[in-house]
Amino acid sequence: MRIGITSPVVTAVPGVHSPWERGAGIEELGAVAEAADRLGFHHLTCSEHVAVPADVAEQRGGTYWDPLATFGYLAARTRHIRFATQVLVLGYHHPLAVAKRYGTLDRISGGRLVLGLGVGSLEEEFQLLGAAFEGRGAVADDALAALRASLSRREPAHHGEHFDYAGFVVEPHAVQERVPLWIGGRTPRSLRRAVAHGDGWVPFGLPLDRLREMVGAASLPEGFEVVLSAGRPLDPSGDSDGTAKALRGVSEAGATLVSVSLAAESAGHYLEQLEALTRIADAVAAEEGAA
Template sequence: MRLGLNSPLVTAFPGQHSPWERSAGIAELTAVAEAADRLGFDYLTCSEHVAVPAEIAAQRGGTYWDPLATLSYLAARTERIRLHTQILVIGYHHPLEIAKRYGTLDMLSGGRVVLGLGVGSLKEEFDLLSADWERRGKVSDDALDALRSSLSKREVEHHGPFYDFADLVVEPHAVQQRVPIWIGGHTPISLRRAVKYGDGWCPFGLPHDKLAEMLSAVEVPEGFEIVLGAGRPLDPIGEGERTARALRRTRDAGATIANVHVQADSATHYVEQLEALAAISAEIQED
């Protein structure tokens, strides 16, 4: 099981961000990204919301750095760590917009993009962007089909119920022969959608026993990634045993990658926590 880093600063989800992040900026984020790259973490994340209603931001957070701008910058400051859009809302974009923008990022980063995509759950934002809330599931399925037929290709074609195009050139395009697509969500439908259209599933908001139960009901293809959260923010330095138990529990639930947060009181402390976490993970690999 590998470790993916749920990036600090770029979101301010209640209960998962620390006070030091409020006054931190790009220098601190860069220090964390460079350390994660050096230590062998699998990916960095950046999520997407355009505008969150104030009353909803109190529960879901209102800070969301733009993923394309953020990951493009971090691509230039790192060498091997992957760049994971956890999560782009599919219905907010034409599939060729995603193919062009993130295909360009894949080219610039040397093939390090992982497209995390989701159907979306915030009706107010759909309405704001004139996106189709009622048919978002069907729109997403067609968009995923269109993306799979368009990523990594110069000449693109797709004929579906919502998107129909042919004889078009997308250049530059992704350099990976198959850009990984991981589907977010917390329902059996999201898991089935991930198996049908994607290369991995990154659920949220569910306990490990429920996740294990859902996974046992579906036959996943070889190489399919199961990206599960490791629970509340970890404290590898102060609570090494609890951290090890959390990672083992995540692995035993079926994870191929653990999506982790760490506790910290500064960027320097955050990097130290990552170093301790990487050492604990290395020990677990020997189990």
């Protein structure tokens, strides 16, 4: 069973983050990354918001570390774990800006980038950044096609409705021959977009029965990742049965990768939770293999 960690510290979503994270910083996050790397977890996440309206922050939280700076630091402290943007908002960036900045991250991390990408839903932030909110879906589709044509190429070219370029050098660029693109969303359209343009789907806010229905009805390409959240923060050391049940649930819903948030009382306790989660995940995987 492959499991990624929804990184602590880098966001502060009400009801999800633990109190210890409010006083934590890069050293605590670095220790978590090193432990997750050593234990063989698949990826760490970091989300993108530039500026969240104060009233919206009461529900979504207002803390969002910048993924590029965060992952650049963590790349120097780890060797194997991947770094998944979950998600970058396509409308906020020119595709070549993403190709250059995150291609550089892919280079310095030795090919460990996963680009999680989304259409975006926070209209006030679009307006603040001078990005078009109306028609953002069509812009996102063209941006995805542009990224697929441009990542990992020294001289990228794309000719689309919203982005049209050729004859430019982007150096450095990603070292992976095909950087994984995971598309976020919660609608059938987001899943179709992921199948058409990406390598995986990262849904949010959907019950397991609906996820099972959507995944079961889709014609997914070989190797396509379905990255499902295990739900509320898990407590592997305090509730091993509940943790195992949550992992089984998302696996049965069609997950090829599971993203997990962990409850903890301190940074040290978080590291203990990672160890306990590894043991439980191994046991669940063994059960599934024997079935």
